[in-house]
Amino acid sequence: MYPKLIKYIEEILLQDISNERKNLLQPLIDFIELKKRNRESVDINFICTHNSRRSHLAQIWAQTASAYFKVSDVHCYSGGTETTALFPKVTETLIEAGFHIWTLSESENPVYAVKYSENSLPVIGFSKKYDDVFNPNTGFAAVMTCSHADGGCPFIAGAEKRIPITFEDPKISDETPGQTEIYNERSLQIAAEMLYVFSRINN
Template identity: 50%
Template sequence: MSSQQLDKYIEEVKSEFNQIPDDRRAVLKQLTAFVQTSIQDKGKADLILICTHNSRRSHLSQVWAQVAAFHFGINNVCTYSGGTEATAMYHMAAHALEKAGLEIKMLSEGKNPVYSIKYHHNEPAIIGFSKTYDDSFNVQSGFAAVMTCSHADANCPFIPTASKRISLPFEDPKDYDGTPQQEEKYDERCKDIAREMLFVFSNVKS
């Protein structure tokens, strides 16, 4: 893990908040409000970032939400990810995070590998693998369900154990798998998600 590289990446992303359109800001402020209220009322905030296969966007969103909370000193935030079905965390998502400065280690191989994702030497690693949003690994109630893809948003319209549901779809980098633009598009989506998650937590009052 390169802390200097990650710090530089974060500062660059923060300088791009002006790129976030007003309609996206309005949705992001819903997530800010949930975190703020949940911490005030319960002393913690739990988020599950959800996309259909829990393979790309939901993992990127989980990681950057956790990094953003830590960066802005917002304690007692726990982030999780899940899908409407389990597949595998795609290796290019892990690669994009590694290029941003996070330490990525594969803990197990196979059809659904498990990754350790480390963002600070004093903080526990995020454990990344594909699972359904209601998997026992995840928090089971009182969370905000953040839908990071339009397919999951449409096909999972109601999550009864969630306290809040927020639709925040990102473009799917999977569309570029196996093309010359693949790495560029994963890096681009990683940065888009980092920018918006950092914006969310920059507005939470600690």
């Protein structure tokens, strides 16, 4: 794992998570533990409305947390109820945390490769619907990262378990002086919670 990212993670692990948030995270821990006990692949699809901010942060931090705690056979995905684009401030925030990111294609919906270590497979980031062919279609946990998507999608086809873990949208800070701080705060919160989840898994 990249040294800057390891240092960032070590600082995050000192963060406290409230009991209320731990209770919200427990169903995801239970899902992962069940899959591991059954020797099955752990597939998690993080879903929000536009697949532009929170769902990507959760996907990338969850994949990174699984690697940090050496929880094998974990595959993290993301999707939206509609397609837009991965918001550029998200990649800027992740680069600042220590990720290495490359733009694979330039378009209205760019495609990025996100790596947390030299030898890891990249996480491919671009906006897509939750049921895109890029994502799993059965046996996965659907983690709803925004209340709008959670309320607007009463049924996720193929999901084995539906888990609401919602985060405040950093979009509220766009075009304000506090944008960088808000995006960093949201990324840190999501990172801390995904690291907590995978720290609880017995290999």
